[in-house]
Amino acid sequence: MVEVKVQITEEHALIVVNGEVDASSSIHLDEAMQQAVGSDVKAVLVNCKHLTYISSAGLGVFMSYIQELEARDIKFILFDMNETVYKTFEILGLHQLLTIVDTEEDAKILTHEL
Amino acid sequence: MRNYKNIIRLTLSLGIVSWLALLATDLLMLFGDVNNVRSGVPVELRIALLEIFFIALFFYYKFITGRAEKVNFIDLLWRVFATGLIATMVSLTILLFFRLLGNSRLTENVFLISFFYLVFYGLVTAFLTSTLMVWQQLILYQKSKRLITLWSIFEYTLLISVLLSFVPLNLNGLVYNAVLTVLFVLGLVLSINLKWVAYLDFRQKWKSIMMMLAIAFFLAYFFIDLNGYTEIYGQILPFEMQGNLYISALFAFTFIYTLFSLLVILFNLPTSSVFEQKIEEVINFQRLSQSTQAGYKAEQVYDILLESSVKAVFADAAWVEVNDGSKQLLLTKNVAAEKVPALKQQLKEEYHQYDIIRSLPSRLARINRSQKRKRHKMLELPAYRSVLWFPLVVKNINIGTLVILKELADSYNKEMVGIIHTFVSQACISIENFQLLSETLENERYKEELKIANRVQRSLLPKKTISNEAFDIVAFSEAADQVGGDYYDIYQINEHKFIIIIGDVSGKGTSAAFHMSQMKGVFHSLAQLDLSPDKFLSYANSALSRCLEKTSFITASFFVVDTHEHTIEFARAGHCPTLVYNAQKHQAKFLESKGLGLGIVRNASFDSYIEVSKETYESHDVVVLYTDGITEAVNPANEQFGYERLRVLIEESADNEPQVIQQEIIRNLYEFCQQKILNDDYTVLIIKFK
Numbered sequence: 001m002v003e004v005k006v007q008i009t010e011e012h013a014l015i016v017v018n019g020e021v022d023a024s025s026s027i028h029l030d031e032a033m034q035q036a037v038g039s040d041v042k043a044v045l046v047n048c049k050h051l052t053y054i055s056s057a058g059l060g061v062f063m064s065y066i067q068e069l070e071a072r073d074i075k076f077i078l079f080d081m082n083e084t085v086y087k088t089f090e091i092l093g094l095h096q097l098l099t100i101v102d103t104e105e106d107a108k109i110l111t112h113e114l
Numbered sequence: 115m116r117n118y119k120n121i122i123r124l125t126l127s128l129g130i131v132s133w134l135a136l137l138a139t140d141l142l143m144l145f146g147d148v149n150n151v152r153s154g155v156p157v158e159l160r161i162a163l164l165e166i167f168f169i170a171l172f173f174y175y176k177f178i179t180g181r182a183e184k185v186n187f188i189d190l191l192w193r194v195f196a197t198g199l200i201a202t203m204v205s206l207t208i209l210l211f212f213r214l215l216g217n218s219r220l221t222e223n224v225f226l227i228s229f230f231y232l233v234f235y236g237l238v239t240a241f242l243t244s245t246l247m248v249w250q251q252l253i254l255y256q257k258s259k260r261l262i263t264l265w266s267i268f269e270y271t272l273l274i275s276v277l278l279s280f281v282p283l284n285l286n287g288l289v290y291n292a293v294l295t296v297l298f299v300l301g302l303v304l305s306i307n308l309k310w311v312a313y314l315d316f317r318q319k320w321k322s323i324m325m326m327l328a329i330a331f332f333l334a335y336f337f338i339d340l341n342g343y344t345e346i347y348g349q350i351l352p353f354e355m356q357g358n359l360y361i362s363a364l365f366a367f368t369f370i371y372t373l374f375s376l377l378v379i380l381f382n383l384p385t386s387s388v389f390e391q392k393i394e395e396v397i398n399f400q401r402l403s404q405s406t407q408a409g410y411k412a413e414q415v416y417d418i419l420l421e422s423s424v425k426a427v428f429a430d431a432a433w434v435e436v437n438d439g440s441k442q443l444l445l446t447k448n449v450a451a452e453k454v455p456a457l458k459q460q461l462k463e464e465y466h467q468y469d470i471i472r473s474l475p476s477r478l479a480r481i482n483r484s485q486k487r488k489r490h491k492m493l494e495l496p497a498y499r500s501v502l503w504f505p506l507v508v509k510n511i512n513i514g515t516l517v518i519l520k521e522l523a524d525s526y527n528k529e530m531v532g533i534i535h536t537f538v539s540q541a542c543i544s545i546e547n548f549q550l551l552s553e554t555l556e557n558e559r560y561k562e563e564l565k566i567a568n569r570v571q572r573s574l575l576p577k578k579t580i581s582n583e584a585f586d587i588v589a590f591s592e593a594a595d596q597v598g599g600d601y602y603d604i605y606q607i608n609e610h611k612f613i614i615i616i617g618d619v620s621g622k623g624t625s626a627a628f629h630m631s632q633m634k635g636v637f638h639s640l641a642q643l644d645l646s647p648d649k650f651l652s653y654a655n656s657a658l659s660r661c662l663e664k665t666s667f668i669t670a671s672f673f674v675v676d677t678h679e680h681t682i683e684f685a686r687a688g689h690c691p692t693l694v695y696n697a698q699k700h701q702a703k704f705l706e707s708k709g710l711g712l713g714i715v716r717n718a719s720f721d722s723y724i725e726v727s728k729e730t731y732e733s734h735d736v737v738v739l740y741t742d743g744i745t746e747a748v749n750p751a752n753e754q755f756g757y758e759r760l761r762v763l764i765e766e767s768a769d770n771e772p773q774v775i776q777q778e779i780i781r782n783l784y785e786f787c788q789q790k791i792l793n794d795d796y797t798v799l800i801i802k803f804k
Contacts, residue, residue, distance in 0.1 A: 023621050026665075030665070053746075053748075055621075055746075055794070056620035056667070056669070056742070057665070059620065059667075060667060061665055063665065063667060063711075063714050064664045064665040067716075084754065088742075091669075091688060091689070091690055091691065091742075092667075092669060092714070093687075093708070093709050093710030093711060093714065093723055094688075094710075094714065096708075096723055097715065
């Protein structure tokens with residue numbers, strides 16, 4: 001069960017993911033990503049505070065956007081991720097490709113850099 | 115059954131014997147009378163014999179008359195008619211006999227007259243009794259408790275009336291009158307039970323009328339004839355001739371019921387076609403509703419629908435047009451299929467809604483209601499001036515139309531529209547059932563296919579235990595669905611060099627299974643090249659990048675085991691860290707290293723994320739390879755099994771045989787999850803060095 005919300009402001013798109021992202025619910029995450037990436041913003045932020053679990057299918061969603069985000073020079077920052085979830089990212093090696101920070105403030109500061 | 119037969123035999127012989135005895139008594143009495151000698155035969159004996167005869171016949175016919183549920187009404191009536199006919203024939207023969215002999219002395223012979231009288235009397239009694247019993251069957255058709263009670267009372271009263279002959283008339287006129295009243299009232303009440311008439315069809319009604327007329331005629335004839343006998347010969351014969359109360363009651367009752375039946379059948383004649391129509395509608399409805407069980411095809415359902423609808427409203431022409439996406443069908447009745455498009459065109463001009471309804475199924479219900487009245491208004495068509503159409507809607511989708519045409523204007527009444535509507539709904543339900551049935555069959559087929567896929571995939575994994583002089587390997591792999599994305603394999607490069615891989619495709623199910631088989635292909639192509647772990651993963655990433663789905667990746671750990679050197683060289687491509695147990699220290703630890711899943715970065719920069727490590731091993735050391743299905747398994751409290759539990763578990767059980775270690779892991783895992791179904795593929799591979 002997952003609940004994904006997208007808020008698009010002038011500065012960035014914010015995705016809030018609540019709950020578990022597994023093989024069947026990853027589709028909602030994908031929809032949210034599509035909406036955020038398609039909204040012509042400079043940065044996409046993902047609030048992972050209430051993301052309790054993410055399966056490989058969920059990771060696959062983030063992974064599949066990496067190239068597009070890079071190509072369009074959109075910053076992609078995940079923040080407020082719990083330890084277990086971070087471990088999942090870490091084991092797969094995705095932490096080397098994605099920017100993962102502690103707080104929303106950190107994330108916002110990062111969006112203004114460069 | 116045998117009891118019945120015995121009773122029938124007994125009563126029949128009793129009847130014959132009592133009749134013969136009666137004859138003998140009468141002749142004896144006559145003989146005495148003629149010769150002026152007292153015969154010494156008491157009158158009571160004669161009465162008793164007569165009563166035995168009545169009662170014997172009563173029970174004989176009671177048991178011999180078949181039940182109306184089994185015998186049809188016409189057969190029953192025919193039996194009464196035949197009995198009456200025989201009695202009449204005999205009576206006429208007697209009459210003819212007297213006529214032919216003219217005024218000869220023989221005609222005045224009292225013995226002969228008495229004999230003929232008794233023959234006739236016996237036949238009439240038989241006819242009346244058999245008629246009574248047949249009428250009983252007809253009256254008690256669709257019986258109720260009350261009706262049976264009434265009939266029983268009637269029968270008992272009749273039997274009492276038989277015995278009344280013993281009671282002197284002048285002594286007990288009250289009883290006589292009471293019995294008479296009871297018989298009359300009951301007879302009338304019973305006579306209005308004529309439900310059987312409704313079940314006759316038109317032809318049967320005509321037959322019944324004819325037979326009822328004949329029976330009424332017989333009754334009248336017998337009554338008059340018997341009275342005639344009494345009048346003419348009453349003085350000559352020394353005994354009472356006219357029937358008693360019982361015979362009179364039988365005459366009256368059978369005649370009243372015959373009359374009632376005759377009238378009711380006559381008045382039912384005009385409506386019988388309606389009743390037949392209704393019965394046919396019910397049967398057609400049943401055929402429609404049972405079509406799924408009866409093994410009909412969908413086409414037959416449309417056919418039944420068309421046929422029944424045409425019959426129900428006496429339509430001049432009709433057609434069913436079906437287009438359910440997969441097939442098109444046009445069934446017509448009394449109209450050539452080629453003419454349908456032209457007729458439709460004409461209908462469309464008059465009823466532009468025709469196409470609107472076809473294209474807008476969601477608005478159907480509303481349009482239907484508002485159009486119901488307009489539906490059969492006059493049409494400016496040359497041949498057909500009334501049209502009734504119904505959309506066929508299955509699962510909210512309009513799959514076709516039923517169009518019924520009549521030449522007369524305004525010729526559909528509310529009942530007709532109602533019955534067609536019922537037919538259409540039932541047909542649609544049947545069609546829906548067909549669809550469900552075929553969907554179920556289709557699903558079954560898919561399940562079978564998946565079973566095959568499961569078998570094929572199992573054959574892609576090496577056998578569960580591998581043993582050689584250097585190490586034992588025990589593997590266990592289970593998929594959440596029929597097929598899964600976990601993969602492990604082992605390949606011997608030379609005498610002392612083995613490569614081992616464990617992999618996990620992202621996601622699960624069929625797509626994961628396909629990628630897993632690609633992984634196997636990649637592994638076996640690269641295995642022969644004797645590559646170092648980083649090179650191997652780099653080539654694998656390059657190969658998989660070209661064939662994996664956009665959102666898919668594979669995590670893997672790759673090992674090169676040298677049994678000479680006692681070394682394990684390995685690299686990790688985003689897979690869960692390998693657990694290694696040091697037998698000397700009794701300690702287990704995870705081999706943490708840098709890495710990245712295969713297919714995540716689909717270019718050469720992948721190489722920079724891969725790191726090769728090298729460990730040495732000692733005898734009895736254990737290496738545990740697993741997939742995240744193990745560590746991410748959750749219990750009802752939503753806790754993950756996690757890495758630490760696995761590590762502790764290995765420390766506790768690693769001194770055992772590898773088979774035991776593996777079983778311990780699975781047992782603990784299930785215990786932890788508390789039998790909650792695991793919703794990911796999971797694999798565990800234990801390598802224990804010798």
